[in-house]
Amino acid sequence: MTKLCWFRTDLRLADQPALTAAMADGDAIALFIISSEQWAEHSDSVHKVDFWLRALQSLSVSLAKLNVPLKILNVPLWSQVPQALLNFCKEHDITEVHCNREFGVNERRRDRSSFKLLAEHGIEMKGHHGGTLLVPGSVKTGADSYYRVFTPFAKACREKLRTAPHQPLPAPHAQTKRSGFKSDPVPVSLPGWKASTQAIQSGWPASEEAALQRLEIFTQERISNYKRDRDFPSIPGTSALSPYLAAGLVSASQCWHQALQFNHGEVDTGQQGILTWMNELLWREFYQHLLHGYPSLSMHQPMRPETNAVQWREAPADFEAWCQARTGVPIVDAAMRQLVQTGWMHNRLRMVVAMYLTKNLLIDWRLGERFFMQHLIDGELAANNGGWQWSASTGADSAPYFRVFNPISQSEKFDPDGAFIRHWLPELSTLSNREIHDPSPVSRQALNYPNQIVDLRTSRVRAIEAFSSLR
CATH class of the missing domain: 1.25.40.80 (Serine Threonine Protein Phosphatase 5, Tetratricopeptide repeat)
Known part of the structure; x- marks a missing residue:
């Protein structure tokens, strides 16, 4: 019997129930399916994909020590996966497929279709909790x-x-070495995808x-x-x-x-x-x-359906200013530079910039959610969607609509000496600890730093009115 461990978002040996089950008896091989078009549809960032590919290289080495070959399939879309998986199983005489369950709508559709097609050909697919x-x-x-x-x-x-x-499972013991099997070389790049910078790769070793x-x-x-x-x-x-x-x-x-x-x-x-x-x-x-x-969360829908009626502003210039770190609010701009340049943002600042976009700018949270996914090395649908809906007051147990962070106050409280701002906005580094959070008009002009694109007080009132009308 040959069993298959289908790796997805579980690129490890320890506490890996699918791998443990596949290696419990009989020979096991491993598979990872690269779906570049699907990843692009999901707005997965180049940093995230690069991290995965580097992790796959490390995983192939670790699996080789267990005498488990790692095979790679390139299947552009998940809708094409069931047939490709069936063909692979037939080619390698696979009798069982083991995988850890995933919870997004597209992931579940992919797995249901795969389960059905494999079953029609006498191949059992078993899902695990990992x-x-x-x-x-x-x-x-x-x-x-x-x-x-x-x-x-x-x-x-x-x-x-x-x-x-x-209790987390230990890594499985090595199996008897299979004859005639060699791990495919894991690609380090994909057409249309570029590798992260050396600085990002060294900052996030993927193993x-x-x-x-x-x-x-x-x-x-x-x-x-x-x-x-x-x-x-x-x-x-x-x-x-x-x-x-x-x-x-x-x-x-x-x-x-x-x-x-x-x-x-x-x-x-x-x-x-x-x-x-x-x-x-x-x-x-x-x-x-x-x-x-709630499958609707995977389909760009708010947890609180009444918030679909919020009159979000069509303000492309303001959205671009937010994306390009030109809002005129130092803590917001510094955080956005951190995101774009490193693929990561501090969690407190994720809330600050998200609430600024959805409340002060009154721009649809889905635009911000997508921008984050396009840049984050840790982009994960559940966490990213949950965080954005929390800040936008559209989600489960989210911030009350009348709770609007003042980004200047947040900056003064959590970056009191301006160290974070000075690092990411070096053009403001000469300002005092007090002024750096909200430079004066004279300083802005002298340092070529933009004015705030919206007034924080009046924009806060506008957001509260937009949400209170829903009641």
Whole structure:
């Protein structure tokens, strides 16, 4: 019997249920399907694709040590995957296909079609749970519906994880070396896609080893101060694990149990830094479960349908100013430069720039969500959509519509000495710690820095009126 492990967003050996099942008995081979046109339709960034391709190179080396060949198929669209997968299985005498479940609408359609076609030809396809702490659909309210409020969802998750925690699986043992099989060379580039810069590649090494090392360093050195430091973008106070979670180089369960180990097994009490980070893991879980429970989220629809009636502004010049870091608000412009130049943005600033776009500029959140996906190395539909809908007040348990961040106040609070702004807007580096957050007209002119494109006070009122009319 030859079994297949179909890798997707789970490019690791440890805590990889599909790989473990495929290697449990009989010979196993591995497969990854490159779908460049599908990735382009999903607005996946060049940085994200480059990260995946580098991760695949590392994975092929790791699998070779287990005597598991990694094969690569180029199938442009997911609608073409079922037939290509069937052809591959026939070519390699595959009797079973193992994969870890994914929760987006297109992913589920792809898998349902693959399951049906393979079954028609006597090939069994088995889905496993490997992408979240708990199986989506297993955490529901008393009315048997998906939680739409985070706090009770997190409480229910903690209770389940306390009484029946999922222990991460170890990496499988090597299998007997197969004769006649060699791993295909993993391409380092694709037509139409360009590699990330050397600086980005060195900043984000793409391997399971790098992910686990980053997790270890964070929990050893920074997690105790996480609650205090996480909101300050000029210091390395976060885990910076999001690209690794998005590509599956590390699992949510591995992160959760690493935190548990440092918190003596407690999920409700203990070190505040650890508990705060565990809470952030549950926010990620929340958005993954919502994506599974509400397919409309994969189709550009708001969680709160009444917000479809918001009269978003058609303001292409303002949107371009936001994209090009020319809003005249230093913290917003600095954050946008960080995104475009590095493929990553600090989480506090993601909220600041998203709320500025959706509230102060009153521009449709879907434009911002897409721009982020086009640039983020950690772009993940559930988290990106959840974050944008939270800021836009259109999602589950989102910020109340009348809560509008003042980006100047956020800047003064979380970048008090202007260190982050000075790094990304060096043209403002000579300004005082006070003025750098909102330069005077004289300084703006002298430094060739633009005026604010909207008045923060009046634009805030405009947003509140636009949302309050929905009621």
